[in-house]
Amino acid sequence: MERSRPPTGPSRAWGGAEIKLDMAPTRHRWLVSPSFDLGWFAIPGALALLAALCVGLSLDPSEDDSLALWIVGVVLVDVAHVWASLYRTYLDPEARRLHAQLLRATPVLVLLLGFMVHAVSPALFWTALAYVAVFHFIKQQEGFVALYLRAGGETGAAAARDRALAKAAVWSSTAGPVIWWHTQLPRRFHWFVAEDFVAGLPTIVGTIAVWVQVPILLAFALRRIQLASGRTTSRGRRGHPMVPLLVAITALSWNLGIVWFNDGRVFTISNVFIHGLPYLALVWVAGGREAVEHRVSPRRAAPALVFGVFYGLLVILAVFEEALWDRLVWHDHPTLFGHGHSELGEFGLALVVALLTVPQATHYVLDRFIWRVGPNNPKLAAQLGMAAPTTPPQR
Secondary structure, three states: OOOOOOOOOOEEEEOOEEEEOOOOOOOOOOOOOHHHHHHHHHHHHHHHHHHHHHHHHHOOOOOOOOHHHHHHHHHHHHHHHHHHHHHHOOOOHHHHHHOHHHHHHHHHHHHHHHHHHHHHOHHHHHHHHHHHHHHHHHHHHHHHHHHHHHHOOOOOHHHHHHHHHHHHHHHHHHHHHHHHHHOOOOOOOOOOOOOOOOOOOOHHHHHHHHHHHHHHHHHHHHHHHHHHHOOOOOOOOOOOOHHHHHHHHHHHHHHHHHHHOOOHHHHHHHHHHHHHHHHHHHHHHHHHHHHHHHHHOOOOOOHHHHHHHHHHHHHHHHHHHHHHHHHHHHOOOHHHHOOOOOOOHHHHHHHHHHHHHHHHHHHHHHOOOOOOOEOOEOOHHHHOOOOOOOOOOOO
């Protein structure tokens, strides 16, 4: 793969982090290849949209509890992608050295904070976690778009307005539906638990939030068409085709799952797959494959075997986590995990919930640091096609 020179220009947030971008137009337009990038970042979202639409139009909303969807969407994608952070943190010797203090402190702090908040008020705990999760989901979609803005050479001062417009398109099409959601409470579905969002927002606010998307997305679409046609004064910059594709999938998914249908299945399908599957691919590219290859065989192992080990570990951890949640807290799937214990008491429940939330909350925090190109992640630029490999700093 062709590599561009090291990033030296301004930065853009993605994956909950800030990535410095190269000022010069880049020759490298794909993370891996068109088939890989489309196959992991765009096609799953498009298929999920189609599936969500079919579910929303054809099935009885009163039957919105699907065990198969919960297994595939929640366990095998959503929870598994949380654990994928391991490959860029605790399973990476270099990350353990460069981020030692952060990796030690984060799980301890989120455990203590979670326990204290839940002990004071379980409702406050789930509300706080829901809003952190919403922010994380939105920032990740912004990050995916920013990644391809850079791949299309849209960096530097000349492209600042286009980057700002892309960011506005992502935020209006995600935060807008969430604001609308707040004006329609209670609904048939929720983020984590019932009443985790704060109710009472006037209906007019939600209506405005939804309609604000229209002029922003229209302006974004027209600008993308202009860039694609070459009618721009920015030399060497036509825009990456993945940018409008990702924005469109994001906007359709969040509006379909939140605004158009009042159905938990539609929300899960449209929300989880565009978030979890691209993240798995990103981790695979940015060190996950290397980490597994080094452990599976001293020689180059078959890609299918490497990916099987990579994903298999995540599935085992996800199933184990969900089994603990179900036996100790939710008791929703006794046919899968058996009948658990329910008499934990307030103290015991607060401790168990805080412990079980550690992987998820740690994932939210660490994502703000492990995707920053720079001396603390010296391999990341090369792994993402941003620069030639660099030598890690000595400490």
